[in-house]
Amino acid sequence: METITLPKVILSRNTLTGPSVNKLTRTIGDLKGLFNDQKAFEEQDPARTAYEVESYFPVAEGTEGGLFFGITRLQPGLIGNEYVMTKGHSHVLENRAEFYWGIEGEGMMLFMDKSRNTWAEKIFPGSVHYINGFTAHRVANTGESILAFGACWPSDAGHNYELIAKNGFSKRLMKINGVPQLA
Ligand code: M6P
Ligand code: ZN
Numbered sequence: 001m002e003t004i005t006l007p008k009v010i011l012s013r014n015t016l017t018g019p020s021v022n023k024l025t026r027t028i029g030d031l032k033g034l035f036n037d038q039k040a041f042e043e044q045d046p047a048r049t050a051y052e053v054e055s056y057f058p059v060a061e062g063t064e065g066g067l068f069f070g071i072t073r074l075q076p077g078l079i080g081n082e083y084v085m086t087k088g089h090s091h092v093l094e095n096r097a098e099f100y101w102g103i104e105g106e107g108m109m110l111f112m113d114k115s116r117n118t119w120a121e122k123i124f125p126g127s128v129h130y131i132n133g134f135t136a137h138r139v140a141n142t143g144e145s146i147l148a149f150g151a152c153w154p155s156d157a158g159h160n161y162e163l164i165a166k167n168g169f170s171k172r173l174m175k176i177n178g179v180p181q182l183a
Contacts, residue, residue, distance in 0.1 A: 009056045009069075014104050014148035016054035016071050024053045028079075031087060033165060036172055037080025050075055050084060059155050066155030074107065074139060074147045081174045083108070088138025088169070092158025095133035098151060102127040105147035108173055108180055112136040118171040120182055123149060136164060140173040142180045 009018040029046030051074040059066035077084040088110070091098075100109060102123040109129045112118045113136075121129055123139065131137045141147040171182040 014071060014073055016056060020056055022055045022057060026050050034087065035079045035082050037082065040080035044079060051086060061155060063155045068153050068155050070151045072149055072151065074141045076141045076144050078175060083140040083142050083173050083175065083180065085140040086138050087161055088136060088164045089159045089161050090136040090163055092160050093156055096154045096157035097133050098131040098153035100129040100131065101150045103148040103150055105141065105145050106143040107139055107141045107147040110138045110140065110169055110173060112169045116170040118169045118182060120173065123147065
């Protein structure tokens, strides 16, 4: 058995590479129903990329005790007055926590607890965000360039998109008077 090997995945700033990297692209069309301004949404090209996620799943989804690692590159822009954002989710195993961290660009991390209280934290290169269990999370790009961030989460957390799709967050991140505000 080889005792010295190469790593299976390489992180170079905002990109994960290696044979074990899983890639996912979400288009603007995949974000249907999430934005407040329906008319502005329909004027967008649904095939345009909203964000790309590169993930490393070293163990099978659902494995207790393992970790997953991902990099997301979120495009800038507004739909109406609302910043382009990720779908957002909570975890199927609701008590599972997660780390996000800023790599490139600027944005806002949105949190919503079980009582539907919503708050936000600024994301910038080097910012670290701890997402408690029982807390829905999503990211909005408030800058003019790509926002790249990292994530690390338990392999048995799972993604619950239904709650967000149905009820949304209790507040939206809007550009008001030229600056991001929760409204
Ligand atoms: C991060 C992690 C992933 C998540 C991705 C995109 O990389 O939280 O689990 O899938 O962001 O976010 P979403 O699933 O909300 O579209
Ligand atoms: Zn998560």
